[in-house]
Amino acid sequence: MTARAVVTGIGVVAPSGVGADAHWRTVLAGTRRTGPITLFDPAGYPTRHGGQVPDFTADSYADSRQLVQTDRWTHLGFAATRLALADAGLPERAPDPYGYAVTLASSSGGNLFGQRELQRLWGGSSRTVGAYQSIAWFYAASVGQLSIHHQFKGPSGVLVAETAGGLDSLAHAARAVRRGTPVVIAGATECPLSPYALACQLRSGLLTDVADPQRAYRPFDTSASGYLPAEGGAVFVVEELGHALSRGARIYGEVSGWGSTHDAAHTTEDSAGDVGQYARAMRLALDRAGVAAARIDVVLPDALGVPRYDRSEAEALRAVFADRPPPVTTQKPLTGRAHQGGSALDVATALLAFAHDTLPASAGPDEVADGCELDFLREHRRPRSRLALVCARGFDGFNSALVLRGAAPTRGETP
């Protein structure tokens, strides 16, 4: 009997709010939380808006020694992990260290910390950096710190597949559960909003330069112009089903299927992604879950907000769902795209939708662009089959999909 991996805890630290409840309230209200970037003065940049975590108090989640050694990206990770553990009813320190592991995705590392140290090295009077640079900026910094603080001593990891990696981390967690680690922390946070990291992102050519945050980042819309960057993400407690049941844990849903493919082609000015390979990732996830496409209740798409990619995503969905795609809802315009953290956040949204017995209305499009015709949820609706397909693509050809099987509702509000 193959072990089954279920989600028992959700920790959200995102522009939509700190905590799963705050995120869900933002989603239900459909409030755009993108705004002017205040982490630095972006006046000289063509993209000056983004999604920042509101009122984030890092010292509520880590002590001063931990904070000084780490980047803001790791601070967000400390917070999301604590929230997920508390939500799952698990203690701060793993009771069985080798039975707990942590696998997060990160594609921008500790770039803010890194830029400060680069400035010191190149702009300062001595050719030195601080003692913590070597442990703060590399991509494994958050996982290392979390493993030490929470005593997660099982097989841990760090994955990168640009935006798609947030989903890959949950797939990897499910594999680890099947291999015998009962509890795996998965998901992603990111903070690519240092001056230098934003400069790097601008070179992707996919960011919007529309100045009005309410009009920027409008996936599938006739006015789509690219995306707004964001920080934050979501972290989950992924747990072996029997382990969760034996301790009476609340179960959000099961990580039932996953699939990853690659376009074997780069992202360029003209590229739109490989429809066939993207569709194949979705089919792999459905097949692994043993779910017929027609049974899917809701799709959370990648929603890049770049017209040619929006069209190809709609085309891939029509291919998988035989021209009758299920309702589609995207909440990414509310927060901006937090890269790997953003795809993890979509997983949180899907699981919370089942917990609250409400599929949330999509944040746009208002005017559907040609070729993007899908059944966008125009108002909140009750779930039926409680099966969600979450999709994500990553710069330079990554495609990932996840099938989540929602548990019965636990939070009984009506839509």
Next chain:
Amino acid sequence: MTGRRTVVTGVGVVAPGGASRDRFWKTITEGRTATRRISFFDPSPFRSQIAAECDFDPVAAGLTDAERRRADRYVQFALACSAEAVADAGLVLSDAERDRAGVVLGTAVGGTMALEQEYVTVSDQGRRWLVDAARGGPYLYQALVPSSLAADVACRHGLHGPAQVVSTGCTSGIDAIGYAHQLIVDGEADVVLAGAADSPISPVTVASFDAIKATSPDNDDPAHASRPFDADRHGFVLAEGAAVLVLEEAGRARRRGAHVYCEVAGYASRSNGYHMTGLRPDGLEMGLAVTDALRQGRIAPEQVSYISAHGSGTRQNDRHETAAFKRALGEAAYRVPISSIKSMVGHSLGAIGSIEMAACALAIEFGVVPPTANWSTRDPECDLDYVPNEAREVPVDVALSVGSGFGGFQSAMVFRRRPAAVVG
């Protein structure tokens, strides 16, 4: 999908001392060191001024103009290695097979070199906090996200299976091969190009390790600066490099009559949950990883013929892993030859784990164990057989390799010679 096994059918290496599999093997089995004074920039302001650099010619390695423009140095290494490994394996894939052929590559610090070079420009030599984005190069985003490593290799070989970068610091190279092995065992892929690449020899990395005195300051004698298990060691020597292995489902390799170097018998990792840079002297978690990897391959400690040590050349590491080997192997730890090729090719962070797995595959292939170079003074705390200075001809049926990294990650992998009956 139970019963699926993973074999190694191709090996590609770019390492200091030789940018090819054959030159790498010659370097390490001759006991030659490739550590030298840093030539990429003026290292004189830094505490440690030495490194193991690759003499790498991207044109000779067959990289296209577009690849050379786009790819940072570590990605170029991976492109060269993957081409060598694919050719070595004689790998030819149909369109349908490409859908089940993936890429899993590790890197500890990714595009650091390009990011630092570009930073100097866009920040006007560190004078501007609000950098001038317009002065950045066209591939700045590719430098920021290390997923570029897997993407570029997938693009070169037209692979549509799962593509991923693993970035667990200095165990990235073992972990990437381990994840690739799991994808094959689980039936998610039939072929995976797996390995790792890093090119960290850049002022910011050198300064980072200076700040914590992790690297050797033996600037007067670079050739003898990397001294794992020697009582007179003073830290590791930074390096660059890459290795890529072709991992293949065993039945597929057998059906096409591929040459099989060895089988992936086991892979495991644990975290010490102790300290970002410190190691517990008892080697507990590394020992647990070794035990788990051996268990997967149903291999007894006495059957291990060679251990490729992490052997970074810091006192705490050498004690830590010596303890771990004793903990996991018991009395057998005293009889098995153990060596650290970091004594010759330095410590290329995430890449070295894959380079060491390449060395294990070649040790099994040729029946030779590479030495620990620069070994002259016995450390009473390190009392095992570290194969000092000269390679040893010995049949290698089971090779174990371990890695240890910042963040507390401890990984172990076991390669095993395929029984003749199975290969035939």
